[in-house]
Amino acid sequence: MNDCDVSLSAMESSRLPVRLTLISHAPTLALRRASFPLDETLLQGEKERIASIRWTAPRAQQVWCGPEKRTRQTAEALGLEPSVLAELADIDYGRWNGQEFGDVQASDPDGLANWLTDPDAIPHGGESLVQLVVRIESWMEKQIDFGHALAVTHPAIIRAAILCALQAPAQSFWRVEVSPLSITDLRFNGRHWTVRSSGCSL
Numbered sequence: 001m002n003d004c005d006v007s008l009s010a011m012e013s014s015r016l017p018v019r020l021t022l023i024s025h026a027p028t029l030a031l032r033r034a035s036f037p038l039d040e041t042l043l044q045g046e047k048e049r050i051a052s053i054r055w056t057a058p059r060a061q062q063v064w065c066g067p068e069k070r071t072r073q074t075a076e077a078l079g080l081e082p083s084v085l086a087e088l089a090d091i092d093y094g095r096w097n098g099q100e101f102g103d104v105q106a107s108d109p110d111g112l113a114n115w116l117t118d119p120d121a122i123p124h125g126g127e128s129l130v131q132l133v134v135r136i137e138s139w140m141e142k143q144i145d146f147g148h149a150l151a152v153t154h155p156a157i158i159r160a161a162i163l164c165a166l167q168a169p170a171q172s173f174w175r176v177e178v179s180p181l182s183i184t185d186l187r188f189n190g191r192h193w194t195v196r197s198s199g200c201s202l
Contacts (some may be wrong), residue, residue: 018188019148020140021058022158023202025066025074026050027180034101036093041069042077050077050181055202060150062143064088066157074181075152078202082152087139090154094126119170129160130170136160144188158184158198165193 026046030037055078057063065075065082066089075082096104105112111123119129127135136157143149151157155178162176163169165186177199178184185196 017147018144018190020143020161020186020188020193021060021148021150022161022184022186023074023078023150023152024155024158024178024180024182024184025068025070025152026077028070031180036096036099036101036104037068037070037090038098039068039070042073047073047077050074050202051079053202055079057150059148061147062149064149064151064153066090066151066153068154071152071154078152080150080152082150085139085151087135088151088153088157091129091132091156092126094122094124096124096126116174119173129173132156133160133163133170133173137164140164140186140193155180161186162195162198165195167192 026042026049028037028040028042029035030040032043057078057080063075063080063082064085065071065080067084067086068090071088072082072084108123111121114121115123119133122128122131137160140161158178159173159176162184163172179199179201181202182198183200183202184198185200187194187196
């Protein structure tokens with residue numbers, strides 16, 4: 001083994017294990033009504049209920065949350081002090097934001113059907129599923145230098161991260177279930193991501 005090999009070996013062994021813990025925000029009125037969300041707050045009593053769980057956060061080198069109230073309030077209730085990151089914002093539903101699913105289905109059935117079947121479709125004028133996956137893939141690439149990063153974010157963001165880890169097509173987006181206040185654990189082994197667990201309750 002030459003000096004270069006020794007140096008590389010030392011660098012690899014000194015790197016922290018790469019881990020990404022994703023927490024889905026607590027329930028909101030939009031979730032209860034099956035609506036496309038605005039920047040709404042958590043349901044009344046949710047912050048107190050979360051605090052009563054007395055969840056202990058794992059040690060992390062970086063703690064993030066999305067910019068929306070629902071992610072920041074969830075993080076606060078969990079006792080976290082995250083940095084707000086625009087890259088973890090919820091998917092942009094464009095002109096559908098704030099509308100109930102049933103109303104969109106009635107007013108724009110073709111657009112809704114297209115959106116649910118074509119990941120490149122943007123009938124609402126916001127962000128496509130493919131664009132979302134690309135955004136999250138780029139963010140995940142930045143996390144491999146942080147050791148353990150923890151993020152409180154949205155179901156759509158966690159779905160996209162799972163697809164990126166599995167290298168699954170964007171068409172699989174709707175086949176991933178992400179419940180409120182669930183934890184997804186991703187690991188990076190230096191070559192690829194793996195899904196260690198998903199959908200676990202706090």
